[in-house]
Amino acid sequence: MGKLEQDDEKPDSYFEMTSEKSVFFSIFLDIAHEQIDRGVEVDEAVRKTADAFIKALPAITQTTVQSLHESKSTLLDALTESRRQMESEIQDKWGTAFGNYQAVAYLAYELCNKAREGYLNSLEHGGSEDLTVEMLFLLLGRACTVAEEVLCLMRGGLEDGAVARRRTLHELAVVTNLLAENSLLSLGERYQDYAVVEQYEDMKNYQENVERLGYTPFSAEDVETVREQYDEMLTKYGSTFRKPHEWARPLFTSSTEQITFVKLEKLVKLDHLRPFYRQSNHYVHAGPRAALLNVIDRDYGSFIGVGARWDVALGEIGHGSLISLLQCTSALLAYDFDAHDNPDITVGLHCMAQLVDDAGLSFSRASSRHG
Template identity: 30%
Template sequence: MHILRKRRNSSIDDKFHEYVMKIIEESGIEVTEEQALTDIAAGSVEKFADRMGTRVADHALKNRKSFRANRKMDQGFNRRLYRRYKSAFEAYAIASACAREAGEEVATKPRESLTDSQAATLHALISIHAKACRISGEVYALLGNGYPEGALARCRTMHEMAVIAGSLADCVDDPDNNDLAIRYLDHEVVDLLSSAKQYQADHITLGMEPLEAGYLDQLQDRYDAAIAKYGPDFKGQYGWAKKYCPNANFAGLENRVRMSHMRGYYKWANNEVHAGSRSLSLNVSTFRGQRALRAGKINVGLTEPASMALNSLYQITVALLVKGLPSDINLTGLVTMKALDELRIRAPELFQEAADEIRKDEAKYASR
């Protein structure tokens, strides 16, 4: 099996072995076989390797010519990729900008008349929406650089945020659960205390300063107050949702907000986050008759992450516009939602059209 990578001309990868050999020759050693080198350096192999490794690294860092060659190839790939997907990238960017502007408009509206639960819901939805807009930009950056699998990992996060936003929006008019956003925001202390304790246990190994005892005491007091207020179930990862969703896990929330049809895509994206063996077989492509491990960029596979990201961004934006401010949806908001709905459909179609053209061109090449 080969490693799939683009063609190079005097790149860093090509030169690295040359660096190693050159440094070894300069050291005065006349043989280059690994076993012979080990024998010569017997008794001090680690010291020898450290010294030689440092010199090789210094040499590689000074070779600006090879760095420029790699950068030129990357830039060339990106230019060709953008030409192929120009219309799709533009549609994606317009959709993201449309969603961002809609969020900014809601965020600037007055909210003095809101109840505590309404204010908490609005705050949470605005915050989720802002982060979703940022991540949609990260997906765009990864797609534009030929890393669709990396984009899938960010799409996973966006789907989680869409499910949370859907849950909060679902409870705005529910008298039994309209405090869900307050619970969600209060749950931060559970993660804070857990992270603080972990850091405190590891700070010596990390070579870092310990947290102040007073800060830890404050977190513990906040945590104890939250557990006393909400009950022991609040300790769980989704303890904030236990009252709203007795099956308080992510799959339960997906079902509750009718997004469980995305579970297959979500599990697929998980493979780009976790290191299970399934993720390895997904990192294999067939290129011109050969199976190859992907170790670099690729110009196909962009459609699914683009679609997933825009779907989640649309869902989060709708939750904010419809439920963020009670009875405030207007004609502008309705038009925005319709435009986003159209863009989330059209953009993936444009990505797919570009991918189909690439495959046609590749088929022509293979038939020569």
């Protein structure tokens, strides 16, 4: 009986890995060699060793996990220090741009609050409720949150995630401008009512999968309540209201034309931003283009870009996000509601526009610096 040999040119099919590449493979190899030394055929030694390894796998796993738990504090300390160094490098390059970004984002939040206070004050003094402006406040509030998420992801070196959230800001800008520019078509009410359609579809999908998830299903009473609300919406707007983007149907002359987001972009003349939107889609979905974009090329080779990186390209992401945030903010503040007697809002909006330009310049300057 011969020893197991590892030929570099023609590796044994069982042992293409070397013991240096795997701790457990090294153990596996040692056990197989012991059996072969006792006269067991190679194939039989491998089979017996594999069977023994499979039986021992739960115990091996438990022991390994326990060891990892015992050593993880050292690992976490090292990872924390590595992240600190990476974020420090990012801050050194993009810090000024980040500061300008944060100033714009905070001003948008403050302007939203100021306008909201004025609107609520008008209601207390006999003003009329306006469902469209209520929706605009909700959308701008969400835009402010998403803008903060973009900033956190940029600071953390997570470029792909920042691109994905920047995409959301563009969507919010499109919807906000559609509602603001078409208030006479009751789009605000339709937009709010369409939430019932989404809730019904969410609940139906949840109920279909709840058993496999091991979760608690909604009660029959809850399901019936949402179903009744859903039926009411279809009665109110027609059976086609269940289709995507049907809240925007009054904007289209044909009652059968399929409504797409591309068409909504064109209506508010933001379709020139579609190249950025399409690129952002790759960082949201699981298409082949997204997989290829995850390969990072460097002078010393290529690797799969998992996790945060210090060498991120943030110029368009940061500036583009602020432009979308400004589009959301200006749509609300330009809308005709009972809060426009405050000159602070007008001045604030003009200041915000200037700050967005300033931030764009700082992002551009940072992008031009190497390292």
